[in-house]
Amino acid sequence: MTTTTVRPNQSIWAHAARSIYKDKLAFISFVIVTVYMVMGILAFTGVIAADWSKEIGPSYSAPSADYIFGTDIFGRSVFLKAIKGAETAISIGLVTAFITVTLGSVLGLIAGYYGGKLDDFIGWIYTTISSIPGIMLIIAIAFIIGKGLTAVYLSLGLTSWVGLCRVIRGEVIRHKDREYVHAASAIGGSDMRKMFRHILPNVSHMMIINFSLTFQMAIKSEVILSYLGLGVQGRPSWGVMIDDAKLELSRGVWWQLGAATLFMFIIVLALNILGDAIRDALDPKLKGK
Amino acid sequence: MNLKKCVIAIMAASLVVFAGCTKKQNASERVLNLSSTAEIKGFDPINAGDLYSGREISKIYEGLLEFHYLKMPYTLVPNLAEEMPQVSTDGLVYTFKIRPGVMFQDDAAFAGGKGRELEAKDFVFSIKRLADSKLNSEGWWVLDGKIKGLNEWRDKNSKLPATNYDEEVEGLKAIDKYTLQFTLAKPFPQFLYSLAMPFTYAVSREVADKYGKEFLNHPVGTGPYKLEAGKFDQTKTIIYVKNPTFRKKLYPSDASPEFQNLLADAGKQLPLVDKVIVHVMVESQPAWLKFNKGELDFYGIPKDNFGTAIKDNKLTPDLSGKGMILSITPLLDVTYTGFNYENKLFQNVNLRRAMYLAYDEGKSNELFYNNTSFPAQSIVPPGIVGNMPDFKNPWKGPNLELAKKTLAEAGYPEGKGLPEITYDISDSTTSRQMAEFFVKQMEQIGVKIKIVASPWPEFMAKVKKKSVQMFGMAWGADYPDAENFLQLLYGPNKSPGANSSNYDNPEYNKMFEKAALMQDSPERTKLYEELNKFVADNVVLMYNMHRQSYTLQQSWLRNYHTSDLHHNNVQYLNIDNEVKAQSLKKF
Numbered sequence A: 001m002t003t004t005t006v007r008p009n010q011s012i013w014a015h016a017a018r019s020i021y022k023d024k025l026a027f028i029s030f031v032i033v034t035v036y037m038v039m040g041i042l043a044f045t046g047v048i049a050a051d052w053s054k055e056i057g058p059s060y061s062a063p064s065a066d067y068i069f070g071t072d073i074f075g076r077s078v079f080l081k082a083i084k085g086a087e088t089a090i091s092i093g094l095v096t097a098f099i100t101v102t103l104g105s106v107l108g109l110i111a112g113y114y115g116g117k118l119d120d121f122i123g124w125i126y127t128t129i130s131s132i133p134g135i136m137l138i139i140a141i142a143f144i145i146g147k148g149l150t151a152v153y154l155s156l157g158l159t160s161w162v163g164l165c166r167v168i169r170g171e172v173i174r175h176k177d178r179e180y181v182h183a184a185s186a187i188g189g190s191d192m193r194k195m196f197r198h199i200l201p202n203v204s205h206m207m208i209i210n211f212s213l214t215f216q217m218a219i220k221s222e223v224i225l226s227y228l229g230l231g232v233q234g235r236p237s238w239g240v241m242i243d244d245a246k247l248e249l250s251r252g253v254w255w256q257l258g259a260a261t262l263f264m265f266i267i268v269l270a271l272n273i274l275g276d277a278i279r280d281a282l283d284p285k286l287k288g289k
Numbered sequence B: 001m002n003l004k005k006c007v008i009a010i011m012a013a014s015l016v017v018f019a020g021c022t023k024k025q026n027a028s029e030r031v032l033n034l035s036s037t038a039e040i041k042g043f044d045p046i047n048a049g050d051l052y053s054g055r056e057i058s059k060i061y062e063g064l065l066e067f068h069y070l071k072m073p074y075t076l077v078p079n080l081a082e083e084m085p086q087v088s089t090d091g092l093v094y095t096f097k098i099r100p101g102v103m104f105q106d107d108a109a110f111a112g113g114k115g116r117e118l119e120a121k122d123f124v125f126s127i128k129r130l131a132d133s134k135l136n137s138e139g140w141w142v143l144d145g146k147i148k149g150l151n152e153w154r155d156k157n158s159k160l161p162a163t164n165y166d167e168e169v170e171g172l173k174a175i176d177k178y179t180l181q182f183t184l185a186k187p188f189p190q191f192l193y194s195l196a197m198p199f200t201y202a203v204s205r206e207v208a209d210k211y212g213k214e215f216l217n218h219p220v221g222t223g224p225y226k227l228e229a230g231k232f233d234q235t236k237t238i239i240y241v242k243n244p245t246f247r248k249k250l251y252p253s254d255a256s257p258e259f260q261n262l263l264a265d266a267g268k269q270l271p272l273v274d275k276v277i278v279h280v281m282v283e284s285q286p287a288w289l290k291f292n293k294g295e296l297d298f299y300g301i302p303k304d305n306f307g308t309a310i311k312d313n314k315l316t317p318d319l320s321g322k323g324m325i326l327s328i329t330p331l332l333d334v335t336y337t338g339f340n341y342e343n344k345l346f347q348n349v350n351l352r353r354a355m356y357l358a359y360d361e362g363k364s365n366e367l368f369y370n371n372t373s374f375p376a377q378s379i380v381p382p383g384i385v386g387n388m389p390d391f392k393n394p395w396k397g398p399n400l401e402l403a404k405k406t407l408a409e410a411g412y413p414e415g416k417g418l419p420e421i422t423y424d425i426s427d428s429t430t431s432r433q434m435a436e437f438f439v440k441q442m443e444q445i446g447v448k449i450k451i452v453a454s455p456w457p458e459f460m461a462k463v464k465k466k467s468v469q470m471f472g473m474a475w476g477a478d479y480p481d482a483e484n485f486l487q488l489l490y491g492p493n494k495s496p497g498a499n500s501s502n503y504d505n506p507e508y509n510k511m512f513e514k515a516a517l518m519q520d521s522p523e524r525t526k527l528y529e530e531l532n533k534f535v536a537d538n539v540v541l542m543y544n545m546h547r548q549s550y551t552l553q554q555s556w557l558r559n560y561h562t563s564d565l566h567h568n569n570v571q572y573l574n575i576d577n578e579v580k581a582q583s584l585k586k587f
Helices: A012-022 A024-045 A078-114 A116-131 A134-145 A149-159 A162-175 A179-186 A191-227 A238-251 A255-282 B003-021 B051-060 B120-131 B150-159 B205-217 B257-262 B284-292 B303-309 B349-358 B361-369 B400-409 B429-443 B456-464 B483-489 B506-517 B522-537 B577-584
Strands: B031-036 B065-067 B076-078 B093-097 B172-176 B179-183 B225-227 B237-242 B275-280 B298-300 B325-330 B333-339 B421-426 B449-454 B470-476 B542-546 B548-553
Touching: A012 A024, A012 A255, A024 A078, A024 A255, A078 A116, A078 A149, A078 A162, A078 A191, A078 A238, A078 A255, A116 A149, A116 A162, A134 A149, A134 A191, A149 A191, A162 A191, A179 A191, A191 A238, A191 A255, A238 A255, A238 B284, A238 B303, A238 B429, B031 B051, B031 B284, B051 B225, B051 B237, B120 B150, B120 B172, B120 B179, B120 B205, B284 B298, B284 B303, B349 B400, B349 B429, B349 B542, B361 B429, B361 B542, B421 B429, B421 B456, B429 B449, B429 B470, B449 B456, B456 B470, B483 B506, B483 B522, B506 B522
Parallel strands: B031 B275, B421 B449, B421 B470
Antiparallel strands: B065 B076, B093 B179, B172 B179, B225 B237, B237 B275, B298 B548, B325 B548, B333 B470, B333 B542
16 A cells, blocks of 8 residues: 655744754844844843943044944944944834835735725825835925934835835735635635735735845945935934044044944845845745755 | 947947047136035025125125225225215215126126126115015125115015015115115114125126026126026036126235235236136035045145144145145134024023033034134134133033033923923034034933934025024124124024024113114223123023134145135136146146
8 A cells, every 4th residue: 555655744934944944044144133133122222332322432542452343533432332323223124124014015915906996096106106216205204204213214114115015916916816715705704804814824925025125125225314314313323323434534533434334234144144045935936945 | 230330330429429528628727626515505695694605606796895805904995886985974874986887797687688787776776685575685684774764665565565676765876877875774884894795796687587586596797707507506516607798807916914925916807717616515525535636726624634634733744745735714703502592492591501511612622623713702703803802701611510500590400391402403424423512412411402404505494494493503704893793693683684593682682782883992892892791691602612714725726815704705816727737746
C-alpha cells in the first residue's frame, strides 16, 4: 500500500518566521530593528537620553572617551542627540507606515471589491494625490497645521499609500472570484465579512511588506525634510544634525554628520534587508525554497 | 535612417545647441558679483522696509537726496534734486529744484516705449503712494503726521473705493515742472534724511498704473541700473545692466581723510561697472566657498569660518596671500528679540525682565559672533548721539536667581501657568541655532519656547500682520539719528510700520513726540538718553547685540567701503579686470 508522507501543516506566518530565523543576515537585521525600536521607546519614555539638551562639555569637543561622538555647538552630547533622533525617526517611521497601510489597504480593498463607480472614485483620488509632488503637499500641510511632527506624519502618510492601494486593489480583484469567497457568499456572509474576514488575511502579506518598506522610506524622507527646515522643529533629528553639520564642516567638526549618518545608515540598511527577507518569506511562489 | 546616421544627426544637433549656449564673454566687460543673504520681496520702494530689498531697489530707483559716498560723518547731498532745498525761516517749508534732464528708464508703460523726463509731480505721486492706505506700505511711518494735509488725504481716501491721486495735498505741491514744495505739519528735523530713504524714491505713475499689483516685479526708475530681463521673476540670480539713458552723474572728487585712497575714479561717469550680478544665497557656506573661488567680490566672514579666516584680528596668510582685504567696521545696528504687545501676555513687565535676565549675551556673542559684537544695553547703538557708553541695563542677564525671582513676581513661579510661547525666525541654519540657544536659555527658568521658522519674506509678512508672539530681528540705521531707533517703539508706528513689536505706551509716546520735534541740542540728547533708559528699564525689547562687520573684499574690487547707509553704493564700485585675471591664478 502506498502512503503519502504528510508534512505537518504550516501557516504562511510560521513559515516566514522560520525562514527569517534561518537567514542570518535577516535575523541580524531583525535584531537591529528591535534594538532601535527599544531605543526609541526608552527615549520616548525618558528612560534614556532624557537630558540630551544638557551641556556636558565645551562646544565642539571632538569625540573622545569623555564624549562619545563629541559635542555640538552648545556643548550637548551628539551621542544623546543621535539617540533622541532615533526616537524621532522611529516614531515617524511607525506612524507614517501605519497611516499608509491603513489607508492603502482599506481603500484598495473597497475599490477592488466593489469596483464600478467606487473604484473609479478611489482611483481618481489616488491619481490626484500621486500627481502632487510630496514636498509641495508637505509645505501645504505645514501651512495649515504648522510645521512639526504632526505635519510630517500626515504629509508622509497621506502621500505614500498610493502604491499599496493599487497593489491591494489588484489582488482583491483576483481574489474576489475565488471559490472561498463564493463559498462565503453561499453561507450568507456579508460584504464586510467577506472583505475583512476572508480576503484581507489573504492579501495581508502585502501589507507587512509595504509596512517595512514605507518605514525606511519615511525615515529617509524625514531626514531630508528636516534638513530642508520643513521637518521636525525644536527637537533632535538626524536631518537637523546634518543641517548643523553643513556649517560646522568648515570648522572641521564632522562628528554630528558622522553620528547622524551612521545611525541612519544602520537602521535603513537593516530595514531594507529585513523587508526583502519578509517579501521572500511571504511570497507563496518561493515557498519551500 | 539607420542607427549610425541617427546618432550622428543627434550629435550634430546637440553641437548646434551647445554652440548656441556658449556665451560670448566680452573680456573688457566689467562685472560685479554680489550676494544677498535674504530673498528679495520685490522692487516696490514703498515696501523697502528691509535692508535686502532696499539695496536692490536702490540700484534702479533714486531719491531726491543721498548720502555722500566718501564723506564721514554721513552727509546728505542732492541726487535727483539739483541742489539742497531752500528752507523757510520757520523750518516748515522745503522747496526743491528737481534736476532737469533726468529720464525714466525705457518701458512699455510710456508712450512709444521711451522713458520720459522726471518731473516734480512724480515725487508728489510717489509720496502719495507711500501714504495710500490701500497699498499698506511698510514705510508710511516715516512721513506719518509730518506733511500738511497728507494724513487727511490718506484717511479720506481710505474710505473711497479707489484712491484719488489727483486731489491736491496742501503740503505736497509741484509748483512747476521742476519745483517741488513740501510744507510740514510740524517741525521734523529728520525730514531731509527721510528723502534719502528708499521709501521716498521716485516712481512714475504710468508704470504703477500699467502694472498694478505686478508693479513690484516691474521696476522702472531713473537709477544707474536696470534689470537685464526687464522684470523680476523672483529668481535666485538677479542681473542688472547699465541703464543706457542714465543722466550725467560723476564719481565724487572730494572725500573725508579716511577715504582719500578711494579717489582714483574721481570725475568718472557713473556707474562704473557694466553689469551687476546679485546671487541670493541664504546659507553662508555656499556663499563663502563662492567668495573663496573668486566668484563674489566681497562677503562678510561667516561665523563658522571665522576661526580659519581670522587670527588675532588679522587675516590668515592663506587668505591674505590671495590678495583679500579685511575691513572691520562697527555697524549702526541693534539685534533684538521682540515681543508682540498686541498679545496681553507680554504687557507683563516682570515676565519680560525675567526672560532678559535669563539670557546669556556673552555666551551668544561667543557662539554666534566670535566675540566680535558689543552686547546691547538698550536700543541706540554706539556711534549715535543718545547712546550711553557707561550705561548698564539692570535687567541684562545672565542672572538666573534674579530671573527666577522676577518670573515668580510676574505670576509664573518656575514658569507654571505660562503658555508655550512661539518664537518666529527667518529660516537659515544660523537663525535656527540662535533660536535653539534662546530656547535653551529660557528653559533654565521654566519658560517654554517653540521655534517657528519661515523664509525671510514670509517671516516679514507674519510680523507685519502681527501674527507672531516673539521674533528675532535686527534694525540697521536709516540715518544717523537716535530718533530712527527710538521710533521703533513709538505707538503710531505699529505694524506694518517699523514698530514691529506694536509697543504703545502713552508715556513713551509723549516723550518721543517731544524729542522728535527738537533740533539737535544738548536738551534733545538728554531726552534721547532718557528715552533710551526708559526702554531699557522696561525691557521693551530684549536688546541683543550691536554688531561689527568683518568684511573681506577681493583684490580687484575698487572703491568699496562698508557702510550702513549707502544702499546705492554699487554705482561707485569698480572692478580691475587685469588684477582679477592675475589674482585668480593664485586661487
